[in-house]
Amino acid sequence: MPTIPTRSLSDGCSIPVIGFGTHPMSDAEAETSVASALDLGYRLIDTASLYRNEIGVGRGIARSGVQRSDIFLTTKLRGGDQGIVETKAGLKGSLGRLNLDYVDLFLIHWPMPSFNKYVDAWRAMIDLREEGLARSIGVSNFNEAHLDRLLDETGVLPVINQIELHPAWAQAHLRDVDARYNIVTESWSPIGRGVPLGLYPPVAAAAQTHDVTPAQVVLRWHLQLGALPIPKASSIEHQRENLDVFNFELSPAEMKAFASIKQERMDEDPEFFVEL
Numbered sequence: 001m002p003t004i005p006t007r008s009l010s011d012g013c014s015i016p017v018i019g020f021g022t023h024p025m026s027d028a029e030a031e032t033s034v035a036s037a038l039d040l041g042y043r044l045i046d047t048a049s050l051y052r053n054e055i056g057v058g059r060g061i062a063r064s065g066v067q068r069s070d071i072f073l074t075t076k077l078r079g080g081d082q083g084i085v086e087t088k089a090g091l092k093g094s095l096g097r098l099n100l101d102y103v104d105l106f107l108i109h110w111p112m113p114s115f116n117k118y119v120d121a122w123r124a125m126i127d128l129r130e131e132g133l134a135r136s137i138g139v140s141n142f143n144e145a146h147l148d149r150l151l152d153e154t155g156v157l158p159v160i161n162q163i164e165l166h167p168a169w170a171q172a173h174l175r176d177v178d179a180r181y182n183i184v185t186e187s188w189s190p191i192g193r194g195v196p197l198g199l200y201p202p203v204a205a206a207a208q209t210h211d212v213t214p215a216q217v218v219l220r221w222h223l224q225l226g227a228l229p230i231p232k233a234s235s236i237e238h239q240r241e242n243l244d245v246f247n248f249e250l251s252p253a254e255m256k257a258f259a260s261i262k263q264e265r266m267d268e269d270p271e272f273f274v275e276l
C-alpha cells in the first residue's frame with residue numbers, strides 16, 4: 001500500500017498531499033467508497049454538511065479499521081449555518097452524523113458575501129479550534145477580498161483555501177494570494193469532473209511521454225503547482241490510479257504547456273453563489 005507524503009499547515013498540523021472527495025455520493029455509496037479508499041491508502045477524506053453523506057462517511061471510516069488518528073477528515077459548514085451560534089451548532093451536528101469527537105479540518109463552504117456572516121462564522125470557528133472540536137480551520141471558495149477581511153477583522157488566517165482548480169481554471173492569481181498568506185490551496189474538481197482530459201494537447205502529450213493516464217498527468221500537475229487535489233472516484237480502478245502519481249515528474253516545459261489551455265470556470269462564482 002502506498003504511503004502518501006504529508007505537508008505542513010501554517011498551524012503546525014500536517015495533511016496528506018492528496019485526498020479523496022465524496023461529492024456527489026449518497027450515504028450508502030460514501031460508506032463503501034470511503035472504506036475502499038482508506039483500504040487503498042488514502043488518509044485525507046473530504047465531505048460537507050451540504051453533501052448529506054456524513055453518516056456514510058463516518059460509517060466508512062469505522063468500517064475501514066484504520067485508526068482515527070491516522071485519518072485526516074474534512075467537513076464544511078453549510079451556508080445556512082453561518083453566524084456565531086449557528087456555526088457551533090453546525091459543527092456539532094456534523095460530528096454527530098460522522099460519529100466522531102473532532103474533525104481535522106473545518107471549512108466555511110462558500111463565503112456568501114451578500115449574507116455578510118462569514119466573519120461571524122470565522123470567529124466561531126476560532127473558538128471551535130480552541131475547544132479542540134476542529135484541529136484546523138479553513139475556508140473554501142474565498143477570494144482575495146474575503147481573505148483580507150478575515151485577517152483585518154480577526155487577525156487569524158485560514159490554513160487552507162479549497163477552490164475550483166483544474167487545467168481549464170488554473171487560478172494563478174488566487175494561488176499567489178494563498179501562497180502570500182501561507183495558506184495551502186486545495187483543488188476541488190481537480191480532474192474537471194471527468195471531462196476528457198486527453199483532449200487537452202499538453203495533457204495528452206505528457207501522458208504519452210510518461211506512459212500514464214491523462215488523470216494522472218493532471219493530478220501530478222496539481223502536486224507540482226503546490227496545490228492539494230481531492231479527486232472523487234467511485235470506481236476502485238480510478239481510486240487506485242489517482243494515488244499512483246508519485247513515480248514520475250512533469251518537466252518545467254510540460255508544466256508551462258498547460259498555460260495554452262483555454263480558461264473557463266466550470267461551476268459557480270463565489271462572489272455571488274448562495275447555498276443554504
Ligand SMILES: NC(=O)c1ccc[n+]([C@@H]2O[C@H](COP(=O)([O-])OP(=O)(O)OC[C@H]3O[C@@H](n4cnc5c(N)ncnc54)[C@H](OP(=O)(O)O)[C@@H]3O)[C@@H](O)[C@H]2O)c1
Binds near residue numbers: 189233234239
Ligand atoms: N468546496 C467546494 O465548493 C467543492 C465543490 C465541488 C467539489 N468539492 C470536493 O471536491 C471533490 C472532487 O471534485 P468533483 O467530484 O467535483 O470532481 P473530480 O474529482 O474532478 O471528478 C470526479 C469525476 O471524475 C471521475 N474520475 C475519477 N478518477 C478518474 C480517472 N482516473 N480517470 C477518469 N475519470 C476519473 C469520477 O468517476 P467515478 O466516480 O465513476 O470513478 C467522477 O466522475 C468532491 O468530491 C468534493 O469532495 C468541493
